[in-house]
Amino acid sequence: MQTHEIRERFTQHFVKAGHTAVPSASLILEDPDLLFVNAGMVPFKPYFLGQQNPPYPNGTATSIQKCVRTLDIDEVGITTRHNTFFQMAGNFSFGQYFKEGAITHAWELLTSSIEDGGYGLDPERLWATVYLDDDEAAEIWEKKIGLPAERIQRLGMADNYWHMGVPGPCGPCSEIYYDRGPEHGQEGGPAVDDTRYLEIWNLVFMEKERGQSTGPDSFEILGDLPKKNIDTGMGVERVAALLQGVDNVYETDLLRPVIDAAQEITGAEYGTDDTADVRFRVIADHSRTGMMLILDGVTPANEGRGYILRRLLRRIVRSARLLGATGETLEQFMTVIMDTMTPSYPEIADNRERITRVAVAEERAFLRTLESGTHRFDEAATKTRGTGAKVFSGEEAFTLHDTYGFPIDLTLEMAAEAGLEVDVAGFEAAMSEQRARAKADNLAKKHGHADESVYREWVDNNPTEFVGFSELTADAKILGLVADGVSVTHAAAGDEIEVILDVSPMYAESGGQLGDRGRLVTDGTILDVTDVQKIGKRLWVHKATVVSGGLDLGQSVRAEVDADWRHGATQAHTATHLIHAALRQVLGPTAVQAGSLNRPGYLRFDFNYTEQLSPAQLEEIALITNQAVDSNLAVNTIETSLDEAKKMGAMALFGENYGDDVRVVEIGGPFSIELCGGTHVDSSAQIGPVAVLGESSVGSGARRIEAYSGMDSFKYLSKETALATGLAASLKAPTEELPDRVAQLTEKLRAAEKEIANLHRQQLAAQTGALVEQATEVGKFTVLTHRLPDGVSGGDLRTVATDLRGRLAGRPGVVVLASAEGEKLPFIVGATKEAVELGVKSGELVKLLSGYVDGRGGGKPDMAQGSGSKPAGLDAGFHALREELAGR
Structure with a gap:
């Protein structure tokens, strides 16, 4: 069956x-x-x-x-x-x-x-x-x-x-x-x-x-x-x-096909070796879990749900490589598991391309990380063998796991190939310490379910009648008052109170749209409503402050939405739908909404996508959005069944649970069709201009677009125009030529800075001969400690120190230089070969000096650098360093 x-x-x-x-x-x-x-x-x-x-x-x-x-x-x-x-x-x-x-x-x-x-x-x-x-x-x-x-x-x-x-x-x-x-x-x-x-x-x-x-x-x-x-x-x-x-x-009709695909890809055989069998099962299990998480809107990240997904996908890749795979594998595994799971979850069919894109992008990123991690392993293994040791450090194995995503089994296999054992006990100790920290952090963050029992009577028996789609005011009766989680019967001036009404025109926060602002008014009493939230998807809770008068349970009030607030919020919300539609036109169907926030005049829109958008793509998205505004597209709302909405092609949000009856917002016919319970303008022209501010990353596989709408967009564009006009006047150039003129000036500035830097280095080089003469004998060593003029960078310090060290070649010489650069004090220590042979370690001298200038640093025995924030301690540091060398 x-x-x-x-x-x-x-x-x-x-x-x-x-x-x-x-x-x-x-x-x-x-x-x-x-x-x-x-x-x-x-x-x-x-x-x-x-x-x-x-x-x-x-x-x-x-x-x-x-x-x-x-x-x-x-x-x-x-x-x-x-x-x-x-x-x-x-x-x-x-x-x-x-x-x-x-x-x-x-x-x-x-x-x-x-x-x-x-x-x-x-x-x-x-x-x-x-x-x-x-x-x-x-x-x-x-x-x-x-x-x-x-x-x-x-x-x-x-x-x-x-x-x-x-x-x-x-x-x-x-x-x-x-x-x-x-x-x-x-x-x-x-x-x-x-x-x-x-x-x-x-x-x-x-x-x-x-x-x-x-x-x-x-x-x-x-x-x-x-x-x-x-x-x-x-x-x-x-x-x-x-x-x-x-x-x-693992051998049922859902997972066995993935194991069969893994056998074909890797050349290994399932059922012949216990270790290999575990890897096959990891591939099958994680492929399905990863696919289902991506289906529900999770993208790889470094924390939370995204971290779990990232870990699962990377374990698949590692397991496949340990079984013998040499190239990319996730696309094939995802294809197989989508085939087996689609009969039970038909929505997979509409998301295949997006699921594959997310998985493949993560695999490619990990393969790059795997390459750098392998380089780190090779360096550590060479160092281990160089000391004559046969055991690879457990701490190093943990670093490979924690930083590069290497599981211990991969490190064990690579170590065995290098003729080394691994300090597994040391690795497990480091892992236990990390788990203890994570557990403590998790317990600190975790809390029980929110106690909403105080609202239960109203949720069950008196759900709010929302009339705000068509009305901005409504006469209502106060059914409940809640203060600090307790039901009360009265509120006085100055009290912060939660008000439950039988009818409300105020939108309760959901779907990314913030709750309305407004007022509750009755004879001699005014309440400022600063937020509206939903309880159990049925009850509107109005968070308010009593400005004047008092309020009793059972009173009648007039609920008034702040019309300006609502207008700006509906402009931003409808603009979000337009940007979503434009995104999908430019980027394709894999660009799917992952979250949004709409407040008057501003919106941000998060979407699942694995690549940074180019300026041309961003410009095209802005153009399509504003063309839709200019076309004055009709905005229609349709209440229908969930099945009918899906047949219409309406898009739904990940992580949102819809009832049998839903609300569809249609803009311009097929231009945009989404399931949405928010408030919207009547036609797209009412949005006004939409100014796309830019896009950024909000995690691996997730991007964010921000924009202004309505008057906020106009103000932003006016400010940008004024800035461009002023800059054009200063440069005596038409505004359309500004990018070229700014690029030319920038290039000239870079060339001038480069020339100044070259002159600066030449001056420093000219001084090195004189500086050598300032070196003095300290015990067995020839030592030069000197503070160069302010403004010498760390890179220039290294150049001068290398030159001076070369001039002291043939004798045990130590060069110590520093220079204040803004609020920082970069410094460097260099030692000749002869000084190193006598036991000088530049890194140790840097740490000594760091203690006097509130700094830190390190490096190799012959050259080490640091930076401090307390120039006043430099002379004392130079003295302590000389004392240290004198005692050797």
């Missing part, structure tokens, strides 16, 4: 049982505790916590959720049961059925025949585990399901008490295992051997809320959840391995 069919059977089983089928959420959600969605229940957290009522008719739901867990990336492939990306099939009950219902639903699907829509698993090979004191679940398994008591085992908190690892919902669980047979391990059930007995389903009886950890396997229980809930998860990949009769999750 193919994986796609396994997914379909699961969904249909629970839909027939009255559950609402919910599409998978993006891997990226706005959750402070998670980089990625790591469990099927994550999108349903507000319902489990009682912050919102579930919007499902029967209070039950089912989903096949995309998940990524990356805590043990280095262990991937070593075991054959775990993937970094996996699909968690789940059924959920929010206060409806509990233990008996969950267990019965799972058992029926697993054991029903293929003809009846089930998976047809042999019930005699199924085992169950329950939490230590969960007599109720054990009794259901034995009395209701008929599972023999000997196939029901009780396990502790580490195995059978579920939580997310952070504050949130939790509860005991019951897990279902499949006995794969004696060839896979010893008898005795999952308590004895969880390799032979493969866990395939986890039934969580969610009834508690946990707090912060109090130990490795303990945490504070904050209390009961509002309702007893069910959260179950069936591992799609594991069930696929069983139903397809393969040995592990």
